[in-house]
Amino acid sequence: MSTRITLAKGLNMGLRKAMEDDPKVLVMGEDVGKLGGVFRITDGLQKDFGEDRVIDSPLAESGIVGTAVGLALRGYRPVVEIQFDGFVYPAYDQIVCQVAKMHFRSKGRSKMPMVIRIPFGGGIGAVEHHSESPEAQFAHTPGLKVVACSNPVDGYWMLQQAIASDDPVVFLEPKRQYHADKADLDESATPEPLFTSRVVRPGTDLTLLAYGPTVKTAMRAAEAAATEGRSVEVIDLRTLSPLDMDPVLDSVRRTGRAVVCHEAHVNLGMGAELSARITEQCFYSLEAPVLRVGGFDTPYPASRIEEDFLPDLDRVLDAVDRSLDF
Amino acid sequence: MSTRITLAKGLNMGLRKAMEDDPKVLVMGEDVGKLGGVFRITDGLQKDFGEDRVIDSPLAESGIVGTAVGLALRGYRPVVEIQFDGFVYPAYDQIVCQVAKMHFRSKGRSKMPMVIRIPFGGGIGAVEHHSESPEAQFAHTPGLKVVACSNPVDGYWMLQQAIASDDPVVFLEPKRQYHADKADLDESATPEPLFTSRVVRPGTDLTLLAYGPTVKTAMRAAEAAATEGRSVEVIDLRTLSPLDMDPVLDSVRRTGRAVVCHEAHVNLGMGAELSARITEQCFYSLEAPVLRVGGFDTPYPASRIEEDFLPDLDRVLDAVDRSLDF
Amino acid sequence: MSQSDQFPGPDPTSGEGAGFGPDLAEVFGPSQSDGGPELVQLLTPEGERVHHPEFDLDFSEEQLRGFYRDMVLTRRIDVEATALQRHGELGIWAQLLGQEAAQIGAGRALRRQDHVFPTYREHGVAWCRGIDPLRLLGLFRGVDHGDWDPAEYGFGLYTIVIGAQTLHATGYAMGMQRDGVVGTGDAERDAAVIAHFGDGASSQGDVNEAFIFAASYNAPVVFFCQNNQWAISEPIERQSRIPLYQRALGFGFPGVRVDGNDVLATYAVTQAALQRARDGQGPTFVEAYTYRMGAHTTTDDPTRYRLSADVESWKLKDPIARLEAYLKRNGLADAAYFEELDDEAARLGATLREGCKALPEPRILDTFEHVYAEQTAELAEQRAGYAAYLESFETEGSHA
Amino acid sequence: MSQSDQFPGPDPTSGEGAGFGPDLAEVFGPSQSDGGPELVQLLTPEGERVHHPEFDLDFSEEQLRGFYRDMVLTRRIDVEATALQRHGELGIWAQLLGQEAAQIGAGRALRRQDHVFPTYREHGVAWCRGIDPLRLLGLFRGVDHGDWDPAEYGFGLYTIVIGAQTLHATGYAMGMQRDGVVGTGDAERDAAVIAHFGDGASSQGDVNEAFIFAASYNAPVVFFCQNNQWAISEPIERQSRIPLYQRALGFGFPGVRVDGNDVLATYAVTQAALQRARDGQGPTFVEAYTYRMGAHTTTDDPTRYRLSADVESWKLKDPIARLEAYLKRNGLADAAYFEELDDEAARLGATLREGCKALPEPRILDTFEHVYAEQTAELAEQRAGYAAYLESFETEGSHA
Ligand SMILES: Cc1ncc(C[n+]2csc(CCOP(=O)(O)OP(=O)(O)O)c2C)c(N)n1
Ligand SMILES: Cc1ncc(C[n+]2csc(CCOP(=O)(O)OP(=O)(O)O)c2C)c(N)n1
Ligand SMILES: [Mg+2]
Numbered sequence A, B: 001m002s003t004r005i006t007l008a009k010g011l012n013m014g015l016r017k018a019m020e021d022d023p024k025v026l027v028m029g030e031d032v033g034k035l036g037g038v039f040r041i042t043d044g045l046q047k048d049f050g051e052d053r054v055i056d057s058p059l060a061e062s063g064i065v066g067t068a069v070g071l072a073l074r075g076y077r078p079v080v081e082i083q084f085d086g087f088v089y090p091a092y093d094q095i096v097c098q099v100a101k102m103h104f105r106s107k108g109r110s111k112m113p114m115v116i117r118i119p120f121g122g123g124i125g126a127v128e129h130h131s132e133s134p135e136a137q138f139a140h141t142p143g144l145k146v147v148a149c150s151n152p153v154d155g156y157w158m159l160q161q162a163i164a165s166d167d168p169v170v171f172l173e174p175k176r177q178y179h180a181d182k183a184d185l186d187e188s189a190t191p192e193p194l195f196t197s198r199v200v201r202p203g204t205d206l207t208l209l210a211y212g213p214t215v216k217t218a219m220r221a222a223e224a225a226a227t228e229g230r231s232v233e234v235i236d237l238r239t240l241s242p243l244d245m246d247p248v249l250d251s252v253r254r255t256g257r258a259v260v261c262h263e264a265h266v267n268l269g270m271g272a273e274l275s276a277r278i279t280e281q282c283f284y285s286l287e288a289p290v291l292r293v294g295g296f297d298t299p300y301p302a303s304r305i306e307e308d309f310l311p312d313l314d315r316v317l318d319a320v321d322r323s324l325d326f
Numbered sequence C, D: 001m002s003q004s005d006q007f008p009g010p011d012p013t014s015g016e017g018a019g020f021g022p023d024l025a026e027v028f029g030p031s032q033s034d035g036g037p038e039l040v041q042l043l044t045p046e047g048e049r050v051h052h053p054e055f056d057l058d059f060s061e062e063q064l065r066g067f068y069r070d071m072v073l074t075r076r077i078d079v080e081a082t083a084l085q086r087h088g089e090l091g092i093w094a095q096l097l098g099q100e101a102a103q104i105g106a107g108r109a110l111r112r113q114d115h116v117f118p119t120y121r122e123h124g125v126a127w128c129r130g131i132d133p134l135r136l137l138g139l140f141r142g143v144d145h146g147d148w149d150p151a152e153y154g155f156g157l158y159t160i161v162i163g164a165q166t167l168h169a170t171g172y173a174m175g176m177q178r179d180g181v182v183g184t185g186d187a188e189r190d191a192a193v194i195a196h197f198g199d200g201a202s203s204q205g206d207v208n209e210a211f212i213f214a215a216s217y218n219a220p221v222v223f224f225c226q227n228n229q230w231a232i233s234e235p236i237e238r239q240s241r242i243p244l245y246q247r248a249l250g251f252g253f254p255g256v257r258v259d260g261n262d263v264l265a266t267y268a269v270t271q272a273a274l275q276r277a278r279d280g281q282g283p284t285f286v287e288a289y290t291y292r293m294g295a296h297t298t299t300d301d302p303t304r305y306r307l308s309a310d311v312e313s314w315k316l317k318d319p320i321a322r323l324e325a326y327l328k329r330n331g332l333a334d335a336a337y338f339e340e341l342d343d344e345a346a347r348l349g350a351t352l353r354e355g356c357k358a359l360p361e362p363r364i365l366d367t368f369e370h371v372y373a374e375q376t377a378e379l380a381e382q383r384a385g386y387a388a389y390l391e392s393f394e395t396e397g398s399h400a
């Protein structure tokens, strides 16, 4: 009994399910009520669960996250929507100094079961601040967990798992995928655990690591490489903090080569950490340095050239070639 | 004609010199006026330059940086003091979305000659939020430049150079060093350029990379290693964004081994980027993976155990040993 | 009555005169929908000239026709840009429909030496500053993030992060104080800053911090809030349960609510507030009470959250219609005038349509040059690497 | 007059009654130093009982002695902790000297089911919540970041990032609304939140956003601001040019200024504000007008920025001395009472001195366990690696 859904639909269904399962789950954010969010991820929820559980917030991100902290301390499980990646920064202080540290500060007495949903990444032709990839900053912050979904089915399950987690989870949603591809959801299936990575295409010559929006690019790159006789293994990281290194290390030990691909700036992006860890753990297996493909170390450009800025099929393939030719 | 000064004194002298040289230089922040800042770095400046140039700000970091943006647009060169590292986050949005992007957004028409001084790092027995090392987050942000001084003489010169720069500079000051060691300042000397790293101790067996507060630890480690017959080259990075990779790569190509040491959390810290770059550039020279020693991936602990959290001589030496034994 | 007395400020000396615990139903009562008795108005929705004890001004015929022309052309820019978005030439457009009077009234109150910090919707103010409307399209077309020199026009780049610019405005005003161009009494010299923001923005920490800094330093800045009743789908009541202009009172500077659909009143109040700032009397909060007649942006669907009846009722308060009625009724403009203006608007429209498509495309390699004033070696290297990569396609052809 | 009428709120219906452009000299005039005519007071500095038209209360003798005892013991805690810092047993200490009445008045107005969000200086409120003062020392000694269960005591952990807790308080109050413990009329059930912060904190965006959220949702929260005139070296005038309690008016809820050195008035006003919140009437701003008699913290040197004459003049308003005078003058406590209290204070001091040194040292390996509710494999591994490293010393000995 499966349904064909988009990522937006999967997230919407996941939220709905979580709200049905636990009356303590609240949804908060700008325009999440009647409008259903600018991406319609919360569509219909206020109508069905009421204004007390689906809360339109004043236009202030620090206020949204800060009040969510209070609600969490009171026993609620707030799911906060940040309207766009570039607008999470006014809430940055609350996230890194309060959300991330409350459990630690209280020696585990106060839990912080909060999900901060962030539509992230580019490719939608938007104006400035609407296409950012802030994940590395959150992953660098102990006390937060950070995950990124890449497809409708994961969206459905991972969001529920994040909400069920007693730790704060920054939940990254690749906005260009919201309404892009459909997939079959079997609601009776048992999902994999939240903080695990997944081999989404097996291969033997090189390991390609991606998450969120770049998983699709990585899959296409692997297909293209296959036509040239190169067998690329693709891993959808899914979890960015903690990292699930086992499948990554297993893979690289087999392939000897790794390329990491993300939209965030390369400098100090997730690729840096993955490169460092892979090199530490697989030093003698590596036939080439871990290569990184990502957004350039410039601010996000005007949208007419965003596809030049973002890692695309060609740039990933170029890195694959450079690694294989190393 | 040299004077013996502490880092605090060097910074104070550097600020004073910059203010004398250019009437557009302003100092802003909490308690920078009569009090001279909680660390006395701005001591005496308000008395000599007046309240218009040394501005006590309301208690609001976003307001301080945001008004500094306006002052910079009006042609001033604000030097903003953030009282402690952990209090920079309320200003994070203004820093990453405005300060960092103004030049880019305006295609170079609007300059942003601002210095954001942050006393950073631990080791002073302080309460929560007073011992953070936020550098990786700023270095990940294109449009910002990030430097860290490690000694009184650099403090004097680097601060003046940062103020003279037409780009925004996040200026990190190792607070535990403020009043620690003295050095001879020759005000008639010609300083090295700001965005350069420096070999502070030559060596042949291993390259040890440090900045800010860990330079001292690194030097002590190199000395200790020398007694065991191991020749460790120490580089004071000084600049974190941009990185000055040439001396680093030169060194690692000679030594074949590198250890990076910082107080920031290891996960996605500067060490990750250095490891990734070194491995990319020196793959065939490396005899061991780049190892990282840093703060653990936990929030900063209560101060009675901060020295366990921070990389110390022993942990650096352990990494040096592990690298050499690899 | 001196200039500064025009603005209601807090009564600082006692609780006297302050009311007691507000009855919210009352607060949200009729005053919220018609602007309430405190609304400063000089021209009614019917186009009748009314007078105000403190903010009255004499307007010349030329001035009145000028306002009218500004509003008509501004609306034309807006209509054309909206159409260009529908035709795929712009990625998105933020309409100002209905807010023409607020923007022209504020924009025309400015002097050359003043400085504006806009949001993303200040097309009318940009017009008053002499910025070619074509330049406004770049951001929305996605060819740049803004393409005018803020210093040249005294008009900052559009700011998208809600409220951030109010702090920049305050800092800039502090700079003017330090430059000695405030309160000198020299009309050519004295300057002020105007910070634009929306009703939604009033909830941001930054905006409230701007109030604090401006009050603390008595900075020459006018906080000009276009209360268009909506922040995307959220009504003003979510942000404030009392009239917004009263926010200022709690920070210790005056606030006033003006009919933002009345260009005369908006002009009168804004110029008084600006003059107050230029004279060194500090900040003022101006709430321009108006309505967002269109969608939030071209990607928004307001039918999901508001009643068309509300929109209809605001149509009766159209800022252009009321000035047109006044001009006609008083014989201040004849048919030829209106015809000529129609032609001018049509020409402007054509220029925009053609010019938009001709806007130069950005080039990715250029973006590397704009990150820093002093380019870094590592970024230059990244650029060179990418340039070489791009060249390799020209020689070898693409993978894809 | 009903409860809610006690609080001056904004007059929402018109500009009437509001003054005009403030003369700042007046604002900063005498009212700023003596609290002004709006100051609610029930006990003068001389220990004379005065009456207030809205906030008067009858206090039992027991209550009065209780307040006195609370203040004396709280001061003792403060004095001991300050001494412990001088002796190197604490890294730092944030003194409350002079603010005892503000804290005890507020703390005693709370009910069990209420919840407190403190700053780092609320030692007196913690005392009222039944938290062992020894537990307060841990943070300052550097053995932990706080060592009580906020849920158990209805008292949050000390918050160091200025203002952050005001939003937590507002959210917590929103939770109470959802839990149905507001406005039910059941005194055992209805609950409220109190958020403490300082005069300096009033400038933070977070604090102003807390006002906005609390007003928007009519949340049951009392914003209790101890205006102790200083934010480290910065005087209140840097943060606000009008009396702070008026800040609330601009956000649409009532504000009141109470003599924070008068425990009776502080109690009366705070309990009324809390009751208002519990009754579902929403937020209130209470400005407790007081003075920081000591340094900002033990590492501060106030001689650099303030006059000792000011401190001297505030000594005359000491909160403990005035209640002592009242008790004595009215024969409400005899010599035996004071003697016994002295003894109790001495015992408390001894307990603190001994207990402080005996506070258990933290262990670095434990910290790895506190990062997450559900430990991650990678952090467990990091911990194990470090444990093994530590063990290696036990076997091999250190490098150093
Ligand atoms: C910090 C931030 N948060 C969210 C947004 C998304 N956003 C864009 S416009 C808008 C509503 C703004 O409302 P208002 O201030 O009333 O201005 P208006 O658009 O009505 O002119 C929102 C939420 C943003 N741009 N910046
Ligand atoms: C966000 C932030 N910025 C700066 C500081 C440093 N700091 C600690 S206390 C203080 C002054 C606070 O003044 P106030 O709010 O009046 O409270 P008081 O200490 O007087 O009780 C400052 C600036 C901080 N803790 N948090
Ligand atoms: Mg609006």
Ligand SMILES: [Mg+2]
Pocket (backbone or CB within 6 Å): D198, D199, D200, D226, D227, D228, D229, D230, D231, D232
């Ligand atoms: Mg204070």
